[in-house]
Amino acid sequence: MSFSDDYPFVFRQQIRSFRGEDRISQLPDAVLRHILSFVPTTKCVVRTCILSKRWKDIWASIPNLYFRDEEFSSSADFIAxxxxxxxxxxxxxxxxxxxxxxxxxxxxxxxxxxxxxTAVRCNVVELVLSIGSGGQAMFELPLSLVTCKTLEVLRLMMSLFIINNVPTSGCFPSLKCFHLHFTDNYANYTAMRLFYFSVLEHFTIDGDPGPSLLDLNIFAPELKTLRIEFSSSNDMHKYYNIDIDAPDLEKLDLKVGSLSNFSLTDTKSLVEADIKLCFHPNEDYVQEDSVRRDTEFLAAISIVKYLSLSGSIYEACSVPAFDNLIKLRLVHFGGSHWWKTLMKLLERSPNLECLVIDHQIHPTRRQVEVEVIELDPEKEEEVIEHTGYEVSLIEVTKYTKVLNWIPPNSVPNCLLSHLKTISIRGFRGKGCNGYLDEMELTKYLLKNGRVLEKMIIYTPGAFRDTKEDIFNETSMIEWSSKVVQVEIIEKMFYGE
Structure with missing residues (x-):
């Protein structure tokens, strides 16, 4: 059966009877193939064979093939x-x-x-595989794919797969971009062991491996960018073990639950790191091995010039010297000791020039104490008249002053000699949780920032008089820098 048999005779006749000059069909085959290469699915490309005899076999040499099983009523039709x-x-x-x-x-x-x-034999350059779960069976990627000499871009979107018998040399010899996306987080027993990528430049791992055994041991001498982003729950990271040896790595983007299962080796070229920790360490249950590996990870990225850190690290971690760091962004999502992480980093970053503090939490009212007292009988009639209820007790609410800020024993060197710009985003109102800590920190930075040139404070403006409160309180202390400009902006959303 030919492809033209799939389409009605009347429809073909209508196309042939179309009056007018067919300029497209007069184009060279190479141009027609180029045009068809932009059609999103191969099924649509094949349909062009009914247009005329000129188009009958053009589709067969299109270099781009896109197969999607959702376009077919059954798997059998798709396979055929x-x-x-x-x-x-x-x-x-x-x-x-x-x-x-x-x-x-x-x-x-x-x-x-x-x-x-077949794709490998036809010298495929870009391969994208999105394969769903076939029960609990393991799909083994063919060795011919691993040794393909023409493959430059590879995207794997699947859950249950394995690569066995990976050669220690000649592994993906031309691969430059690799994207590994895990799907079906209920699956398990996924395993992957990769050893050597000779020319790999960009590597991305994301999705949710779930309770899978994820074992990655990678040596990529030309790797430039690495992005790892897992959406697994906190207790899943214990199943993962990822070791990266990348001497030319320049940019690292990491979003995980914990640093304890990641190891970086030979990161002498690293310039920028964006670290997002989804789960905060529990200081009541500190594991020595986790602290050790977190400390080793921080040491591996200590050469960076630009660092963004979301979340907190263990207080027991030994923070290395970030001698090259010139811009630091610290994002926190609540908690009472985030500023300790900040002060550790300031103390160990003597050449820091730009600091961004990002409060990624919604302003909420400060903690309160509720005291129940007996109502004054003389006032009871007034309360009944106003509320319509008879009450003999009344709750009195008092705001508590929660202050966790403790200034360091000595002023960090960066404040005395290099820090020029500070941006504080999401500064909360006077009646909010954490207000005292962030206000004391702000005053400390102004009091000790000897070469500070500009401080911008963004406040959501959720509470009245927030700008006035901030200005009044910061003006009560003497600013170390005589040229610093402080700007307070009411803005709920702001760019990087």
């Missing part, structure tokens, strides 16, 4: 279509091969394997 397309194309070169197959079962593994092998 992919087989027919690849058979009809023969050995034509493949630039991009995208396969989205989410309704497959374990019996389809061999078919998927053969499709990947």
């Amino acid at each position: 279509f992919v087989d027919r397309v690849l058979l009809h194309r023969g050995s034509s070169a493949i630039q991009k091969f995208h396969l989205h197959f989410n309704r497959y079962c374990a019996e389809d593994f061999s078919r998927v394997d053969s499709w990947i092998s």
Whole structure:
């Protein structure tokens, strides 16, 4: 059965009877193939074969193939279509091969394997595999993919897979961009052991591995950027073990529950690091091994010039010297001791020039104490008249003054000689939790910032007179810098 048999005869006749000059069909084959390469799915590309005899076989040499099983009523129809397309194309070169197959079962593994092998034989350059869960069966990526000499871009979006018998050399010899996305967080027993990427420049791992055994041991001498972002719950990180050896790494973007299962080696080229810790350390249950590995991780990134840290580290961690650091952004989501992390970093960053403090929490009223007292009988009639209720007791609310800030014994060197700009985002109102801590910290920075040139305070303006309160309180102390300009802006959202 030919592809043209899939479409009604009347429809073909209507197309042929279209009056007017067909300029598109007069274009060279190479131009037509280029145009069709932008069509989002191969199924739509194949339909062009009914336009005219001129178009009958153009689709068969299109370099980009996009297969999606959701376009078909059944997996059997999808499998048959992919087989027919690849058979009809023969050995034509493949630039991009995208396969989205989410309704497959374990019996389809061999078919998927053969499709990947065909793409490899046709010198595929970009390969995207989005494969759903086939029960609890493990899909093994073919060795031909690992040793493919033309593959430059690889995206794997799947849950249950493994790569076995990975050679210690010749692994992905031309791969420059690798994106590994985990799906189906209920799956388990995922395993992956990768050893050597000779020319890899960009590596991304994200998604939710769930309770999977994720074992990554990577040496990538030309890796420039590394992004790892897991959405797993706090107790899942214990299943992961990731070791990266990347002497040319320049940018690191890490969003995880804990640092304790990540190891970086030879990061002499690292310039920028963005670390987001989703779960804060419990100081009541400190594990020595976790503290040790956190300390080692901080030492591995201590060469950076730009650091963004979201969350807190263990108080027991030994913070290394960040001698190259010129810009620091600290993001916190509440808690009473976030400023300790800040002061540790300031003390160990002698050349810091720019500081950004980002409060990523919604302003809430300060903690209160509720005292129940007996109502004055003389006032009871007034209360009844005003509320309509008979009461003999009344609750009196008092704001508590919660202050956790403790100034350091000595002023960090960066405040005395290098820190020029400070931005405080999300500064809360006078009646909010944490207000006293952030106000005392702000006054401390103004009091000791000897070369400070500008401080910008962003406040959400959730409470009345916030700007006036901030200005009045900060003006009560003597500012160390004579040229500093303080600007207070009411703004709920702000850019980086």
